[in-house]
Amino acid sequence: MNTQKIVLLVILLVGLSVPVHAQDDGCNIDLGATIVTLFNTQREADSGNAFGAVQNIEAVQAELAALVESCADVLFPLPQAFVAPDESIAFNYPAKWIFTNPQENIYIVTNSRNVVNALTEDTLDDVVxxxxxxxxxxxxxxxxDFADTTFAEAVDQLRNDLSPSYDRIGRPEMFEMNEQQAARLSIQEANTIGVFDFIDYLDAETPAIVLVGAxxxxxxxxxxxxxxxxxxxxxRFPANSSLRLxxxxxxxxxxxxxxxxxxxxxxxDLRALQSAALSPDGSLIAYHNTQADTEQICLYTLATGATTCDALPERFDNRPVVLHWSPDSTRIAFTGDFIRSLREVDIWLYDVVNHQIVDATDDGVDRWNPFGGADEGETGPVWIDAVMTWGPDGNLYFMRSEFPEIDTRIDDSLYGLYRLDPDGGQPELVRDLTGFFGPFPIFYSQAFGLDGxxxxxxxxxxxxxxxxxNQSDDPNNGVWVMDLAGDTPPRQLVDYNTFFMGxxxxxxxSGPPLTPSALTWNADGTQLFVLADNFMVRGDARSHAYAIDxxxxxxxxxxxxxxxxxxxFFTPGEDGLTAGFPMPRAGVLAPDGTGLLILNLNAPPDVGGLSALRSVRGGGEQELLYRIDDFRLVPSLIATVAADGTVLMNGYLFTPG
Incomplete structure (x- = not known):
């Protein structure tokens, strides 16, 4: 065998299989074992053992293919998201790709309309x-008909149906995907190749086989x-199983x-820093832009540095309090600052894919405040939709204070929890809470973390x-939990006295206790994580994190x-950290839902850091993950996190690697 050809082939394999930029983008690449195999390949070739050399080359190919697969997110980011109208399936796909739905239940995304034609007209040899x-x-x-049919039998049937369409179609290779049984078919038509993966959902509530391919x-x-x-x-199948990545x-x-x-x-700038929020898929930062002639919401793409902006409608005429990303990163919900402006506010939805901003809860009233004052001719009802959160099911949940008439007194207003399907339709009353609490009992904190x-x-x-x-000694103050179905009254888990702890x-x-400002559920729904603070306690002001059963x-x-x-609290120890450093100044739920990621600060804030905070039996366990010795205080109080662990917290972008 010509050993020079083997060396050339090895060089080509290395050069083609692992793009050099992958090393710089966080992929866990270790080529040590691969390099040893390459040396062994050369040794086998030099000794005349062509068979051994080829075996080593095949081993190198397998190793490099595994590396490429492990770096799929780097090589092929998918910032766009799609959810089928019937919620049968959801997925992400590349920016600027063409999306098409040529037949019911068939979804194609591509960088060329020619491929769509080739797939639908059975002319794959036209792909270039x-x-x-x-x-x-x-x-x-x-x-x-899946009746009395095993998954393997169904795949064989599908393969037989496909066989006449292609020059070559391989035998099914069984494997496991997302804890589901799957089978892979490889096809070829002239110079065009494809991979068809069949995923077994025959035991689902609605039996199906999902075909995913390239x-x-x-x-x-x-x-x-x-x-x-x-x-x-x-x-994600079904799509509503969870839209969270x-x-x-x-x-x-x-x-x-x-x-x-x-x-x-x-x-x-200052306003952009104050409002910046990271998308759950980690691809975009949304912020409120006041630099343009017309106020805008802008999207900054982390991968490229490109920015696109869309003007806020003139009717909005307020300041977005928080930009709430949907779990699938396709929409942003926001409302005006009711507490500061005391003006009628609606919920607005920003479709980041189609760049459209719509008023999702329009009551037809634009100028109104609860102490009198409205545009001439305004009647009612008036809806104050001032606080919201996204659910893992992709719906938006919000609290509404309703004034049936334009002159309805605050004490006579109605109050309830509503659910909004962002794909359309009117808000649905989930639970009527009129009479349970005083007026406007739930409102945004100055800082936004966890789920708000x-x-x-x-x-x-x-x-x-x-x-x-309205009163600090109101017995209703505290943390509440309520079923979304049925009529069981909401129950108070803890009152404010709990937050004397710490x-x-x-x-x-002397009081008062800390004031809870944000909360979220842990991954299995058994605990709530709560952040609380009160920087008016004394010189060593406190902020703490709690776990509530x-x-x-x-x-x-x-x-x-x-x-x-x-x-x-003001004198650093040998490690340069003060006694108050472990206290959380901001926090987000860790991507896996098992604990928190919190921002730590010295006082004064010369040293900062990002720490993991875990709930262990009887207390918490904290681990400093990243330390900043020249910390700069930024006028931002918003904390958001992506599925890959990227954190945007109080103006700082923390990147995992």
Whole structure:
């Protein structure tokens, strides 16, 4: 065998299989074993053992293919999201790709209209290099009779149906995908190749086989494998099982950088920093732009630095309080600042894919405040839709104060929890809460973290919320939980007295307790994580994180710092950290839902950091993941997190690696 040819082949394999940029984008690439195999390949070739050399080459190919697959998200980011109208399936796909739905239950995304024609007209040999397509097809009982048929038999039947259409079609290769049985078929038609993966959902409530596949040319075979892996990772069937992307494990998170947004890009001025929110898929940062002639919501793409902006409608005429990303990163919900403006506010939805902003809860009233004053001719009802949260089912849940007439007194207003399908339709009353609480009992905190002041449980069966009445001693103040179905009254898990926990004895005697400002559920729905603070306690102002058992209300302090002397809050120890450093100044739910990621600060804030906070028996366990020795205080109080662990917290972007 010609050894020079083997060396050349090995070089080509290395060069083609692992793009050099993957090393820089967070892929876990370790080529040590592969390099050893390459040396062994050369040794076998030099000794005349062609068979051994070829075996080693095959081993290298397998190793490099595995690396490419593990880096699928780097090679093939999928910022766009799609949910089928019947919620049968949901997935993500590349930006600027063409989406088409040529037949019921068939969805194709591609970078070339030619591929769509080739797929639908059965002319795959027309596909040229550089053209790719991804597709999904929900095969239901009315398409193929699954009765008394095993998954393997169904796949064989489907293969037989496909065989006449292609030059070559492989035998099914069985494997497991997303904990489901699956089978892969490889096809070829001239220079066009494809992979068809059949996923077994025959035991689902609505039996089906989901076909997911990719089409490309032999020139782009490696890219096709990478894009199919990323596409399949984003797949959700049924779509409403959870629109939240699967999150990286808290124990696996390590951070490599932290940067203030205005150092990342100078377009992030003061207002942009104050409003910036990271999308759940980690691809976009949304912010409120006041620099243009017309106020806008802008989207900054992290991968490219590109920015697109859409003007806020003139009718909005307010300041967005918080930009709430939907779990699938396709929409942003926002409302005006009712507490500061005391003006009628609606919920607005921003479709980031189609760049459309609509008033989703328009009551026809534009000018009104609860103490009198409205545009001439205004009647009623008036809806104050001022607080909201997204559920894992993709619906938007919000609290509405309703004034049946334009002059209805505040004490006579109605109050209820509503649910809004962002794809259309009118808001639906979920629970009537009139009479349970005083006027406007739930409102945004100055800082926004976790899920805010309302949070829907992971199974979308309960909602938790923070009640804060007009009086600090209102017995209703505290953390509440309520079923989303039925008529069981909401129940108070804990009142404000719980949040004396973690305060020094003299503060407990004089009061007040800490004020809960944000909450969220843990992954299995058994606990609520709550952040609380009160920076008016004394010189060593406190903020703490708590875990509350949803069944019993038993509360655990997760950030116990003891009772250090006041000067210890301003005097760094040998490690450069003050006694108050472990307290949470902001927080988000970790991507896997098992704990929190919190922002730590010295006082004064010369040192900052990002820490993992876990709930363990009887307390909390904290681990500093990233330290900033030249921390800069940024006027931002919003904390958001992506599924991959990227955190945008108080103006700092923390990137895992």
């Amino acid at each position: 290099a550089g053209e790719q397509a991804l597709f999904a097809f929900v095969i239901t009982q009315d398409i193929i 089409i490309s040319t032999t020139d782009d075979a490696e890219l096709m494998q990478a894009m199919l892996a990323a596409f399949e990772d984003s797949l 699967p999150g990286v494990a808290l124990d696996d998170l390590r951070y490599t950088s932290a940067i203030v947004l205005d150092d990342l890009d100078d377009q992030f 002041v309302m949070s829907v449980s992971p199974d979308a069966e309960q909602i938790a919320f923070l009640v804060r009445g 305060l020094p004895p003299d503060a407990v005697e 949803v069944e019993t209300g038993q509360t655990v302090l997760l950030t116990d710092i003891g009772n250090p002397e006041p000067e210890a």
